[in-house]
Amino acid sequence: MKATIYHNPMCGTSRKTLEILRNEGLDVTVVEYLKAPPSRAELLRLYDRAGMTPREGLRAKESLAHELGLSEPGVTDEQILDAMMQHPILIQRPLVETEKGAKLCRPQDEVRDIL
Template identity: 50%
Template sequence: MSDCVIYHNPACGTSRNTLALLREKGIEPRVVEYLKVGWTEAQLKTLAARAGVPLRAFLRLRGTRAEALGLTGEGVSEATLAAAMAQEPILVERPIVEGPRGVALCRPAERVLDLI
């Protein structure tokens, strides 16, 4: 199935588990290692909109500079978040999966089952 994309960090256990679950279901997704290829602001905003969540839902806090960059406050705009996340891809929580039934942050990995 070529209409499935996983935005993947191979160092993340949940991301690896999600990829393994897709493959177990007979799906070979397009794997995008976002730490290598990066993000665009438009791409991040589109993925969040398709997932039906604010961009803030994709912000990774643990192990990042999100707090130091002032991104955790309630008044931070989506434009500010998108710019920071595009500049520092590690700020994006993982894995995000695009499947035939939509887009979701797949934490836990089993959330991917709703997308295929």
Template identity: 50%
Template sequence: MDVVIYHNPDCGTSRNTLALIRNAGLEPHIVEYLKTPPTRARIVDLVKRMGVSLRHVIREKGTPFAELGLADPSLSDDALLAAIERHPILLNRPIVVTSRGVRLCRPSEEVIDLLPPQLGAFVKEDGERIVDESGRRAASA
């Protein structure tokens, strides 16, 4: 299975998502989107395939969201896309693409539904157990 992850290695959720992909026995194509931002057309395509609004994939925390006035509901998608192009950090992460779909994986365990079965136990960086030794979602997940 081909897997693409739009990844920020400084983000714990993104690192956990990448680790869950690898825990399913896959090595994804990693796009460090802050170094290699997706094009406007790619962002539009990803959002369409997710079946969500563009606002769903905009990150507020730790970004210039407020300073740019992006909470204004009258802003068009074109204006939001232009802001993302100028400030790729506004694109929320991680976004994962597989043959099973496209999803913003927040929380990281959202990626499990896009993957083959997990190969073993998985614990997030914060100690939360997500997958048990049998490769099944843990009761707390």
């Protein structure tokens, strides 16, 4: 089975998720999303496939999210996506896609749901 992980090597959860994928013998494509961020359309496709909203995919604890006011109730998904496109650090990770679906894998064992 193939998997794609939107990965930040500085994130422990992302590293552990990647380790699970490799230990399960998957053919893994690693996308370091801070260096090669997904397009807006790709991110929306992944969120739709994962059954989540851009707000749920926001790294709300990131200080930049607070600075930009993205946690405020009136902020739209479009505004959150605009911020993610400008600042990929705001994209929560790791986001994994397999033929069985897509999932935000926090904690890392969540990835097993799509293996």
